[in-house]
Amino acid sequence: MDPATAVVGAALSDRGEEVFDLFRRPKGRSRTRPDERAAIESARTSELTVNGKVAVVYRWGSGERPVLLVHGWESRASRYAKAVARLLELGYSPVSFDAPGHGEATGDSTTLLEYRDIITELHRVHGDFEAVVAHSFGVTATFFSLRHGVRAGRIVAIxxxxxxxxxxxxxxxxMGLEPHLKEELRGRIERDVYPGEADMWTRFSVFHEAASVRIPLLVIHDEEDGMVDAGQGRRVAEAFGARLVTTRRFGHRRILGAPQVVDEIANFMTSDVTEAGRKTEVATG
Incomplete structure (x- = not known):
């Protein structure tokens, strides 16, 4: 091999490793906010080991009518504090968790498979969920888990x-990656994170086998989401014939604690979902 070519190849590999590391590891851990502490401190906590890492589980209420709350990437269970309070008022028993690499859990990262295993175990312990409320990457994990036997009465996808x-x-x-680095990243994900997972780019999708998901669905998305564009919310709602609520000025993260969003979750939980059609509403914030 030409020495110059070898040097370039090594440089690309080093850059690929850096990119891969940035992709697979959350950028730090978000802390519990002051207005979330009361909810977290009132929870009954336990630990759940998955793939050698310890997730932290939070439970509220009597255990009857369980509702699972699934956080997204670089987030944590405490972000659902306002939803927890409302669900308790309505007689539900919220259940949530900090995934590995997040919140109070151990590890420095997690995978869709670990999310699935946690959700599956919580389903085994608590039985069928009245609903699953999920945010961001947590929505992807929720639909993946549904195709692996988890059952829920309805879903809120935020x-x-x-x-x-x-x-x-x-x-x-x-990141402004050049095409060869993007392909290297895809290859590293397939080889190092999901080895043996055939056709992961198809199966790790909300839309995979969409016809088999016949659960009432509410989709909520903010027009100013800087991480997942609002068109994705419309795409999901259209694919499942679901009701879409579009918010403004909450972005990708603040949306979970927005009063209007908590109201939408509560209304969906208590409504006759057979009346819900494909409908778009705007809630300003």
């Missing part, structure tokens, strides 16, 4: 990451 392809495309665009 700021949906539609599939793994979108994750890589958005990350690559944001």
């Amino acid at each position: 700021s949906t990451v539609p599939d793994f392809t979108y994750l890589v495309d958005a990350f690559s665009t944001g």
